[in-house]
Amino acid sequence: MSNWDYLPDYPLNSDLVKRLKCALDAKDEERMRDLICTEVTPVDAVIELANDDWMKDPSAQLPPGMLLGLWTLEYKRELTTPLCIAAAHGHAACVRHLLGRGADPDASPGGRGALHEACLGGHTACARLLLQHRADPDLLSAEGLAPLHLCRSAASLGCAQALLEHGASVQRAGGTGLDTPLHVAAQHGLDEHVRLYLGRGAPVNARNSRRETALSAACGAARRPEEQGRCLRLCALLLRGGAAADTRDEDERSALHKACGHASHNLVQLLLRHGADAGALDYGGASPLARALQTAACASQAAPQRTVQALLNHGSPTVWPDAFPKVLKTCASVPAVIEVLFNSYPQLCVSESWKEVIPEEVFQMYKPFYQSLFALARTPRCLQHLCRCTLRRLFGKRCFDLVPLLPLPKPLQNYLLLEPEGVLH
Template sequence: MSSWDSPPDYPLSSDLVRRLKSALATGDKDTVQELICTEVEPVDAVIELANDDWMKEPSAQLPTGALLGLWTLEYKRELTTPLCIAAAHGHVICVRHLLSHSADPDARPGGRGALHEACLGGHTACTRLLLQHGADPDLLSAEGLAPLHLCRTPASLGCAQALLEHGATVQLECGPGRDTPLHVAARYGLDEHAQLYLGRGARVDARNGRGETALSAACGAATRSPDEHARCLRLCALLLRGGAAADARDEDERSPLHKACGRARPSLCTLLLLHGADAGALDYGGASPLARALHTATCAPPAALQRTVQALLNHGSPLVWPDAFPKVLRTCAQVPAVIEVLFNSYTKLRVSESWQEVIPEEVYQMHEPFYRSFFALAHTPCCLRHLCRCAIRRLLGKKCFLLVPQLPLPETLQTYLLLEPEGVLC
């Protein structure tokens, strides 16, 4: 009988569990240590910390989803051991005490072992203690994840180092997505972890179950803070220096550039383009990186979207088909700088006054100077300056970004050639 089916040594209703949960919730380390080290018996006792088995409790208040028939028929029961609790909260003294009393370092009644918990919490000292007492560095959790795959924060770098020193497999593919530890580091923007894994022989272009390389995973990951942006950029630069293919496609034929554009990350897009990424690549749905960028218009920061589109066009991205421009105008109406950059990339695009219908009135009023200048072009021929810009850009082609700054021209003309928006069209 599995520990799931067997009654726990300390069920949720027990006095010890109530006191233990209260101490954990308040961060009372002394009480946690006292309970685990002096009251829990045996040393590998199974402790129940949570149970939402409402199917077995007729008086339970059912969640709305259950009443609607949408709730899962399974229930969650959180079973653990004293060693897992101590490791998860970084209680080194407790971990040492339990191990000295022959606690099993690989016990995992709830699906994760103590080593998994220590790595998730970034507790290096606990990780080293467990490994020194024989914990399996490649032990798989119930989800099929090894400890290295749970090193997901900057604080877990020491844990990853300890695991590798004790024989963890750096190229282990596991979990539902068949990720390697390098994929995990890439997805969480952990540049120092990635450097560690590459130094230990991780293959920079290894594929996971979705056909992604680590570079692809990094480019598709969400970043929220400037620090996360910077770490991700450093990580991608590291992968590219290590030989990562800038144009590696996943199972949907999406390149890292597609994914970076889908997040409107201009610095990352520029890095990929400078390493030879194809600005005109099409995924299985027929979308180009430019199309992926434009799809973010409603959620991306306007400046980031504008710089992303500008970078693509300055590296030779194919233009939006002229007949599709009204659709782009509708999608990007709230970001007139993007409309300006796109419009200026054409030698001649015939503006129709009927296009004004696709722009919400409140948006038009908010950006009236720009849109007034835009629709004035319906009756105005292209100016000579714009035609000269187009001729030079056509001559330089995909190398505009690199060659324009080398031209003996004033900076204002260089930025004009590189489609820097001015706020109005003329």
Template sequence: MSSSDRLPDYPLHSDLVRRLKSALDARDDETVSRLICTEVGHVDATIELANDDWMKDPAAPLPAGVLVGLWTLEYKRELTTPLCIAAARGHTACVRHLLSRDADPDASPGGQGALHEACLGGHTDCAQLLLQHGADPDLLSAEGLAPLHLCRTAASLGCAQALLEHGASVHRAGGAGRDTPLHVAAQRGLDEHARLYLGCGARVDARNGRGETPLSTACGAARRPDEHARCLRLCALLLRRGAEAGARDEDERSPLHKACGRARPELARLLLRHGADAGALDYGGASPLARALQTAACAPEAAPQRTVQALLNHGSPAVWPDAFPKVLKTCARAPTVIETLFNAYPQLRVSESWREVIPEEVSQMHQAFYQSFFALAHTPRCLQHLGRSAIRKLLGKKCFHLVPLLPLPKSLQNYLLLEPEGVLH
């Protein structure tokens, strides 16, 4: 009989569970500790905190989320132990009390042990106590995750250190995604965790189930603006430790594809400096430039023209000329992107019909730029631009590195590197 089929010692509607749930909801730590330390019959008792088993009352109205689960005949039943509750809440004294009464540190009727719970909450003292009392540092949860996989916040660094000191494996792949702890740290932007794992021998280019390296995972993760600096430090660390800047995943996407898809110009520049291929194509035929252009209109605050500019200065081919109207339509609200890309062509014929793809309010908002843009429908580019194009063609993929070495004023160097001016000539 599995733990999920076993009758709990304290079922959902028992008086103790009712009071315990009330205390948990109210964040009444004192009552929670008192109940699990003094009123629970034995230290390894199974407590049922939730159960949406519709078969208990087939006539009951079911929420939509439960109806979805019926197709696989699954339901949520949350079983736990006093030790798991105490560890999840960070009640060190309660954990110590239960362990002193020989509570099993690895009991996991709900599929996750007390050590998993302590790591999820970032409760270092609880994790250390559990490990000192013989908790398995590599115990797998029902989802195949070791405690180290659940060190997902900055507060869990102490837990990760304690796990490694007690023999946890830094190489273990876990869960459906087959991520290593370094993948988890990279996905969460935890640079100190990554430094710790690398110091313990983690493989910097380990692959998960999707063929991603930790660097690829870091570049593809969604970030809040306040997390960008920490993620940049993490990626710089991985690259210094030998991560391959051009490693492809199962879809042939490189870290650069992902950084461009997330509108991260500073990360794209970092990868390009470490040799990432600006012209690489994924399985769908998309280049990093295509990914950058796709997200330009969605994240104008991220200065997408900087990503486009960096790619072009590192040798990325420009968009096929016949596809430029589509770019114009997509990026109309980001005229600096249009300007940067347009200046990468020696000569591109502008059609008056292109006006139709630009919303009137956008054209009015950026009137000076679009007036200069459509003025080129009747005249060739200026000699200065043609000279720029000739020099860029000569320097090729080394534009970014060689232009700053030319004995030219800074303003001319910026011109050669496609720095936007706000109008076209």
């Protein structure tokens, strides 16, 4: 049922709604509890908290942003119930009081039920009370989302546990994106939720509408540097749980493409160790190496040279030689990336014209490296480098595994694995 089919018991302009909105705006929890527990009747009354249907008031002065919305023909109306308000704000005593008076735990005039609201806010005590009063653990919102799909924060772990204890389906795909609860947890970096869902039999390789698995969704979600450790643990959990490391989404992008786009070298190494293809091409013809190079300058604090190094040590094709000046222009401010990539070629013809693509201030900042690069315009690479390239060609995709087995000193092993030194020889 659409929320336009409901007649609110307390419309937007009613005295009670005005007082309730004042209490909510002031975060006056005691006053809010008094209003919804003692003044609202019946117990499942429909309350209208917002309505932007400007057509009801032709004289209304509309902001420009609202006028842009005319073309969408979408007008929002926020309807709710006392129980939904109490659950959304985590007032367990109020939820208990309303349920004791016979409130319907599944009423959802606004499109979401009280259980959805409790899960969205991470209010475990409220969720448990609702479930004990026979709230449907798989109730779908107007958007087609079950309560488990709204467990999107670390605080909602208890809600997720309660839902599963009461029979919620961990396999249900919901919303327009057809995400499973595992997808949602992966997208939000919730490693404990992932552990919980996998323990309850969540299908680890289920696809959403974009053909993403949970692993792909986790690698594609933008992560701040401080969140990457949790993302790494989450992806390790998924891989141990049987996630395929090299599945592709609707654009043929793999989890490795996405990890490279975030310059998360530890995650890149994890995926490569589990069989991700370093040479995979997406529909646009981009390889994981291309993604790493495109974002290197924006992620210099994340040591993007480690991502490039890992890819090359797992058999990634290098960049076409004629495209190297474009890479130099893009990555000039991250010379370690240039060094690692340059050392993957047995011989690359250096041109003095390349200096034109390097900003002068960048050249001066990294002068020793760039002087060593342009010195090679007049000389062949050293014999040691040519031996390195020969061994790397023989080992191919297994460089990362085989080089450490060679009876060589650690510095020489590092040299074979393209460890940057700061200058070229």
